[in-house]
Amino acid sequence: MQKTFISLPLFYALLFADAATILPVEKRTFEQSKFIPDISLILDASYVTRNKTDDEIAHYEIPGVAHGIMGAHAHDGNSHATYNAYNGFNLNYGELVLSSSVDPYFTLDGTFHFSENGVEIEEAYFTSTALPYGLRLRGGKLLSNFGRLNSQHHHYWDFGDMPLIYQAFLGDHGINEKGVQLQWVAPTETYLMFGGEVLQGENEMMFGTASIADPTATDPDAAPLAESADAPALFVAYAKTAVDIGETTVMPGISYARGTSRLDHFEDETPHAFSGMSSLYGADLTVKHYFDSYSFLTWQSEWMMRDMKGTQYAQPDANTTTSASLRKEQAGYYTQLVYAYNMNWRAGVRYDNIYQNDVTKNDVLQDMEDGFERISAMVEYHPSEFSRFRLQYNHNTALYNEDGQRQSVDTIMLQANIAIGAHAAHDF
Amino acid sequence: MKKLLFILLLPAALLAHLNIAVTYPYIGALTRAVGGDHVTTVVLAKGNWDPHFVVPRPSLIAKMRRADALIMNGGQLEIGWLPPLIRRGNNPKVNPGAPTFLNLAQGIELINKPSEVDRANGDIHPAGNPHFHLDPHNIPLLAKQIALFLASIDAEHKSIYEKNLESFNAEWEKNLARWTRVMAPKQGMKVVQFHDNLAYFNKAYGLINIATIEPLPGIPPSPRHTLDVIGKIRAEHPCCILHDVYHSTKTAEYIRDKTGIRVILMPHDIGALESIDSLTALFDYLTKALTDD
Numbered sequence: 001m002q003k004t005f006i007s008l009p010l011f012y013a014l015l016f017a018d019a020a021t022i023l024p025v026e027k028r029t030f031e032q033s034k035f036i037p038d039i040s041l042i043l044d045a046s047y048v049t050r051n052k053t054d055d056e057i058a059h060y061e062i063p064g065v066a067h068g069i070m071g072a073h074a075h076d077g078n079s080h081a082t083y084n085a086y087n088g089f090n091l092n093y094g095e096l097v098l099s100s101s102v103d104p105y106f107t108l109d110g111t112f113h114f115s116e117n118g119v120e121i122e123e124a125y126f127t128s129t130a131l132p133y134g135l136r137l138r139g140g141k142l143l144s145n146f147g148r149l150n151s152q153h154h155h156y157w158d159f160g161d162m163p164l165i166y167q168a169f170l171g172d173h174g175i176n177e178k179g180v181q182l183q184w185v186a187p188t189e190t191y192l193m194f195g196g197e198v199l200q201g202e203n204e205m206m207f208g209t210a211s212i213a214d215p216t217a218t219d220p221d222a223a224p225l226a227e228s229a230d231a232p233a234l235f236v237a238y239a240k241t242a243v244d245i246g247e248t249t250v251m252p253g254i255s256y257a258r259g260t261s262r263l264d265h266f267e268d269e270t271p272h273a274f275s276g277m278s279s280l281y282g283a284d285l286t287v288k289h290y291f292d293s294y295s296f297l298t299w300q301s302e303w304m305m306r307d308m309k310g311t312q313y314a315q316p317d318a319n320t321t322t323s324a325s326l327r328k329e330q331a332g333y334y335t336q337l338v339y340a341y342n343m344n345w346r347a348g349v350r351y352d353n354i355y356q357n358d359v360t361k362n363d364v365l366q367d368m369e370d371g372f373e374r375i376s377a378m379v380e381y382h383p384s385e386f387s388r389f390r391l392q393y394n395h396n397t398a399l400y401n402e403d404g405q406r407q408s409v410d411t412i413m414l415q416a417n418i419a420i421g422a423h424a425a426h427d428f
Numbered sequence: 429m430k431k432l433l434f435i436l437l438l439p440a441a442l443l444a445h446l447n448i449a450v451t452y453p454y455i456g457a458l459t460r461a462v463g464g465d466h467v468t469t470v471v472l473a474k475g476n477w478d479p480h481f482v483v484p485r486p487s488l489i490a491k492m493r494r495a496d497a498l499i500m501n502g503g504q505l506e507i508g509w510l511p512p513l514i515r516r517g518n519n520p521k522v523n524p525g526a527p528t529f530l531n532l533a534q535g536i537e538l539i540n541k542p543s544e545v546d547r548a549n550g551d552i553h554p555a556g557n558p559h560f561h562l563d564p565h566n567i568p569l570l571a572k573q574i575a576l577f578l579a580s581i582d583a584e585h586k587s588i589y590e591k592n593l594e595s596f597n598a599e600w601e602k603n604l605a606r607w608t609r610v611m612a613p614k615q616g617m618k619v620v621q622f623h624d625n626l627a628y629f630n631k632a633y634g635l636i637n638i639a640t641i642e643p644l645p646g647i648p649p650s651p652r653h654t655l656d657v658i659g660k661i662r663a664e665h666p667c668c669i670l671h672d673v674y675h676s677t678k679t680a681e682y683i684r685d686k687t688g689i690r691v692i693l694m695p696h697d698i699g700a701l702e703s704i705d706s707l708t709a710l711f712d713y714l715t716k717a718l719t720d721d
Contacts, residue, residue, distance in 0.1 A: 104525070127515070129523050134493050136518040185493045185518045191486035193516075242486030249485045288485075293478035293674050342676075343648055384647060385508075385551060420547070427512045428484045 037100030037108075040421030042155050044092040046084045047414045052407070054086050059269070060399035060407060064359045064368045065330055066168040066205060067268070070399065070409075082172045084160055084413050091116060095155065099424060105130045111153065122153070122176070134185040144175035144236050145183070145195050146255040147302050148284040156426055158300075160392050160415045163334035164352035164374055165304045168398075169280065171205040175257065178202075179232060191242040201233030201259040206280065206306065208262035209233045212273045212313065215266045216321050225313050225321065226262055226275035234259030238282075242428075248289040249428070255282035261308060266315060269402075274326065276310015288428075298338045305331035305356070312361070324362050331356040332372070346380040354398065369406075372398030390415045446582055449495035449522065451506050452479060453698035454561050455532065455570075457707050459499060461596045462575045466585050470495065472513070475699025478674040479559075480551075480646070482509040492517030497581055499574065502533025503558030530577045532570055536560045540627055550644025562696065563628035564604055564711050568597050603708055607633075607715045614718055618666035620657065620689070622675050625696055629714060638664050641679050649679040661687045668718075670694045673701060692717050 050057065061067035070082060083092045094114040102108050107129055111122040125140030143151045149166060161167070166174055179199035186192040201207040211228035240253035257280040264273045284302040291297070312326040332354030340346045357370035378392040396409040446467045450456045456471040463469070470491050473482040479501075492498070492513050498521070500506050514522055521528040538556025545554045560566050575593040579586040615634035619626075622641045630637055639660045643653035661683065668690040669680045680691045694714060695701045704710050 130520045131518070132520065134518045136516075183518065185489060185516070187494055189490060191490040193489075240486075244485060244487045249483075249487070251486060290483055293481045384547075386547060425484070425508045425511050427516065428486055 035100075037098045038422035038424065040097045040419055040423035042093075042095040042097070042417065042419045042423070044083070044095070044155060045416050046090045046092060046160065048084050048087055048090060049412045050087055051410045056401070057399075057409065059402055060409075062168055062354065062372050062398050063400050063404070064328065064357050064366070065354060065372070069167045069171070082161075082167075083154060084411075084415070092154070095122070095153070097421075097423065101129070102126065122173075134187060136183045136185075138181040138183075139179070141176070141178045142181060143173075144177065144197055144199065144257070145181065145238055145240075146175050146236050146257055146280070147238075147282045147304070148251075148253060148286055148300060149302065150174040152426075155417050155419070158298075158336060158338045158346075158348055159350055159376055159378055160390060160413055161376075161394070163302065163336075163350070164354060164372065164398060165302065165332040165334060168332070168354060168372075169205060169304060169306050169330070170203055175199070175203060175234075175236065177234060179234070191240075193240045195236075195238050195240075197234075197236040198232050199234040199236065199259075200231055201229075203234070206261060206263075206278050206308070207234050207259040208264070209260055210262055210264065212262055212264045212266075212275055214321055215271065215315055216319055225273065225323070226311070229260035229262055247291070248287065251286040251288070251428075253282075253284045255284070256280070257282075261310060266313075271315040273313040274308070274310055275313070276308060276326070278306060278308040278310075281305045281307075294340065294343045296340050298340075299335070300338070301333060301335040303331070303333040305329070327358075327360040329356065329358040329360075330354060343385075344382055346382070348378050348380075350376040350378075352376075352398070369400070374398050386419045388417045390417070446496045446578070447494060448497045448499060449491055450499045451482075451501055451510060452561075454707060454710070455499050455501065455574075457698055458567070458571050458574050458596075459578075462571055462589055462592045463578055464588060464592050466582065466588065467578065472510075475695075475697040475704070476673055476701070478672075479505055479697070480508060482506075484509045484512050488513050489516045492522050493519050495519060495522050497528035497530070497577075498522040499530045499532065499577070501558060501561070502531035503536075503538055503555045503560070504553045505558035528581055530573065532573055533558060533560070535569055535573045536566055539631060540624070550642070551646025553645075557624060557627045559625045559696065560628050562626055562714075563632040564600075564607060565632055566628065567707065568600055571596055571600075603711065607711055610715050610719050617718075618664055620661065620666050620669045620683075622669075622671050622680065625672055626670055626694060633715075635718075638666055641669070641683070654679055654683065658683055658686050661689055668692050672696055 057070050060070060084090050096112040098110045100108060106126045108126050110124045113120040113122045121141055123142050125138050125142045128137040131137060145151045162172060177199035179197055181195060181197045183193060183195040201209050209229040209231045211224040212226040213224045214222060236257045238253060238255035242249055242251040259278060261274055261276050261278045266273055282302060282304045286300045288296055288298045308328040310326060312324050314322050316322060334350060334352045336348060336350035338346060338348035352374040354372040355370055357368045359366040359368050374394060374396040376392060376394045378390055380388055380390045382388045392413050394411040397406060399407045399409055401407055448459055448467050449470045449472060450459055452473050453471050453475040456469045459467060459469045472488050473479060500510060520526060523529060538560060541556035542552050561570060571593055575589045578589045611633040618636045618638050620639045621637055623645060624637060624640055639657045641649050641657060643650055671677055671680050671691055671693055673693055673695055677691060684691050694717060695704045695710060698704055698710060704713055
């Protein structure tokens with residue numbers, strides 16, 4: 001009879017392989033897979049056709065309001081690109097979202113934007129879950145609840161790009177800041193919420209705290225044009241309510257933000273900088289009517305007005321900086337109508353207008369253009385809850401070229417937005 | 429200012445008894461039956477709408493804010509709409525895991541648990557089919573959970589909840605016997621549905637679901653799949669299409685025109701049809717719809 005021979009390592013290998021297959025999951029020591037947070041990945045890609053080249057569009061501006069809001073531009077030595085920046089194919093981002101309870105008292109959420117330029121922490125915050133009296137505290141890096149759209153992520157927007165007032169006044173990320181947020185829901189029959197935020201104040205278009213150095217100074221110890229501001233420097237407050245009338249919900253809100261502005265654009269094509277205080281006023285109204293479980297009509301509008309007061313610095317030539325007192329009172333709105341026919345199809349139109357552009361320099365009202373307009377239309381197909389394809393058309397007459405001539409920019413974009421994993425349900 | 433605050437806080441202070449938020453009308457009915465005069469029930473969803481797609485309107489946040497406890501169906505039925513309301517209600521009493529939070533699915537054996545969890549198979553429920561309240565035999569199990577829950581958060585009225593449960597069960601037993609009797613001849617009968625939301629009802633009375641009009645859970649009907657369903661109906665001769673009240677019956681009517689099959693509207697909850705005003709009325713209707721020839 002032949003003796004079966006098993007080598008000792010093989011014997012152990014078999015033993016453990018066997019153990020791994022017979023032990024139920026909960027008996028395997030140190031098993032922690034049940035503590036893995038909810039993870040989801042959202043891909044946003046688009047195909048864009050414009051009647052202007054990428055080079056042209058990167059130099060366009062809304063005079064007195066904003067520059068570099070479309071296409072790609074360089075800032076602080078980094079190349080920035082807005083969503084759908086280039087003609088042809090765009091990979092806007094891969095958004096990774098992690099979310100879980102921390103302990104009985106907090107949850108933690110992280111949203112990471114992976115782009116070809118690197119990784120950005122879009123949001124990373126803890127939220128209290130155990131505070132009494134209808135209070136909720138949030139801290140970390142977060143999207144402010146200013147207005148209606150600001151706290152929503154790009155993939156939840158009804159259009160592939162932001163309304164003009166957001167883009168022009170606040171940039172593509174809106175008010176997205178490090179800080180804390182406290183919200184209180186009143187114990188009333190009607191929904192009534194008040195919130196306040198203390199934020200660092202580092203928005204690229206409106207708020208900033210860093211000192212502005214004199215670019216013409218040769219002595220590195222020379223006094224800056226504007227000292228750095230105390231931080232935190234941005235304060236936000238808002239009130240929101242909602243009333244149901246049958247199957248229609250009417251949701252109005254008002255918002256206010258005030259903070260220090262230190263905006264250094266001396267590296268730009270036309271070198272300039274601004275130092276002062278800025279206020280942003282907002283009012284929003286959403287009316288949503290549901291026909292049945294899947295079909296609805298939403299009318300959403302927001303109005304914003306900003307008031308920036310301070311000193312403008314310019315560098316007319318290599319050796320000189322000049323300063324002037326400056327006040328910018330600018331206001332605009334967007335209004336949009338979206339109709340969801342059923343679970344598969346949606347269509348919408350949007351109108352943008354920045355109708356006020358009062359710029360006062362050394363107490364003299366400047367002769368500035370206003371009435372910056374854009375119209376957009378879109379149609380969406382949702383094969384399921386987790387995938388969406390959107391065809392959008394924009395007709396934009398808000399932009400001016402370097403010679404101060406109004407441009408007419410037509411854009412067609414086909415956007416794909418695809419999500420996998422365990423993704424939290426969206427708010428109303 | 430003080431006066432204003434007093435007025436704002438008054439409604440909450442006046443409620444000496446428990447203010448319980450529940451997700452669906454059937455849970456509201458059970459909670460009222462067991463809780464009696466000691467609870468106020470606030471139902472979040474409407475009975476005639478898709479239970480998967482309840483609109484998380486802000487008025488529901490206000491209801492969550494003022495609730496002393498929350499009872500949900502569970503089994504991921506509320507996953508698409510309840511979490512944002514919990515997050516924004518800022519009320520620790522309605523947080524999952526709180527002693528004042530009840531998940532009814534925990535006390536029920538769920539059926540049709542998918543062996544493979546992959547969204548390529550549609551918008552499936554990993555924990556199993558969550559429409560378990562449509563087996564009337566599950567109703568006493570749910571009522572008992574609610575009674576234990578109410579007793580645990582309001583020990584003072586424990587005996588009342590127990591008594592209410594007992595009388596509810598006694599009444600329900602009689603109903604169960606009646607429904608079993610009328611449904612007995614229907615054993616083995618084949619049916620078609622839009623979405624398998626009658627899985628528990630069908631199992632309880634031996635009805636066999638041979639097809640759904642949705643190709644996969646949560647995926648709207650496609651022409652190709654509709655033709656498959658027509659083929660299946662012609663081959664297997666099911667009695668009828670049992671259709672929910674919230675999806676469009678357009679495809680079902682098309683199938684009816686092609687095959688001559690009956691389309692029967694089957695309410696899934698209290699309020700799904702105007703005449704359904706109680707749990708007994710719900711099952712009376714469902715059993716009658718199938719036995720009325």
